[in-house]
Amino acid sequence: EDKVVQSPLSLVVHEGDTVTLNCSYEVTNFRSLLWYKQEKKAPTFLFMLTSSGIEKKSGRLSSILDKKELFSILNITATQTGDSAIYLCAVERGSGGYQKVTFGTGTKLQVIP
Amino acid sequence: DGGITQSPKYLFRKEGQNVTLSCEQNLNHDAMYWYRQDPGQGLRLIYYSQIVNDFQKGDIAEGYSVSREKKESFPLTVTSAQKNPTAFYLCASRMGQIAGNTIYFGEGSWLTVV
Numbered sequence: 001e002d003k004v005v006q007s008p009l010s011l012v013v014h015e016g017d018t019v020t021l022n023c024s025y026e027v028t029n030f031r032s033l034l035w036y037k038q039e040k041k042a043p044t045f046l047f048m049l050t051s052s053g054i055e056k057k058s059g060r061l062s063s064i065l066d067k068k069e070l071f072s073i074l075n076i077t078a079t080q081t082g083d084s085a086i087y088l089c090a091v092e093r094g095s096g097g098y099q100k101v102t103f104g105t106g107t108k109l110q111v112i113p
Numbered sequence: 114d115g116g117i118t119q120s121p122k123y124l125f126r127k128e129g130q131n132v133t134l135s136c137e138q139n140l141n142h143d144a145m146y147w148y149r150q151d152p153g154q155g156l157r158l159i160y161y162s163q164i165v166n167d168f169q170k171g172d173i174a175e176g177y178s179v180s181r182e183k184k185e186s187f188p189l190t191v192t193s194a195q196k197n198p199t200a201f202y203l204c205a206s207r208m209g210q211i212a213g214n215t216i217y218f219g220e221g222s223w224l225t226v227v
Binding site: 006034045048086088099102104105108 | 144146148153154155156157158161163169171172201203205207214215216217218219220221
């Protein structure tokens with residue numbers, strides 16, 4: 001069974017802090033790792049990672065994948081209250097057949113002024 | 114506009130009743146998914162479908178059923194066999210057969226058992 005484990009489960013920080021969210025996985029036929037932000041309803045896409053060691057950046061957010069150690073991190077620098085959300089990590093697996101996408105339990109981030 | 118439409122947004126069910134949640138997409142996506150989310154939790158996969166007339170069980174399929182008679186539609190039935198159905202249900206879709214393409218979500222449906 002595919003497994004995606006995120007840590008910490010929840011986190012409270014002050015505005016301006018830098019946070020690192022972790023995602024480890026066990027999946028056969030790995031294809032990609034995805035990060036999403038969920039504020040109220042539908043998760044919104046942040047990053048897709050397929051290759052080890054290549055950092056993806058978008059503003060204050062960045063992410064990197066280590067396929068040897070089977071984990072990924074999501075960094076948020078200079079946090080703002082608008083960063084408060086659940087951050088979800090997901091892994092996709094599949095080879096020619098079914099492309100199953102499994103999500104982790106999420107990390108709930110709260111940024112306080 | 115292209116997207117994924119889920120309905121209803123809010124649904125109340127009496128114990129012992131079956132209910133069906135609708136999911137329609139006009140993105141021409143091959144793959145569709147149903148996830149369940151409990152308060153403060155991540156997403157758990159119920160069922161997924163890669164092509165029309167075929168679908169696979171996810172990690173928590175017991176008490177649920179699906180059909181995929183049309184490419185754009187993937188309804189989920191929550192049966193009376195599902196003992197704890199109160200949750201937030203998310204439908205998603207993505208293009209198939211392309212490595213690592215992103216998954217898009219609908220706005221979700223809240224189901225409450227009364």
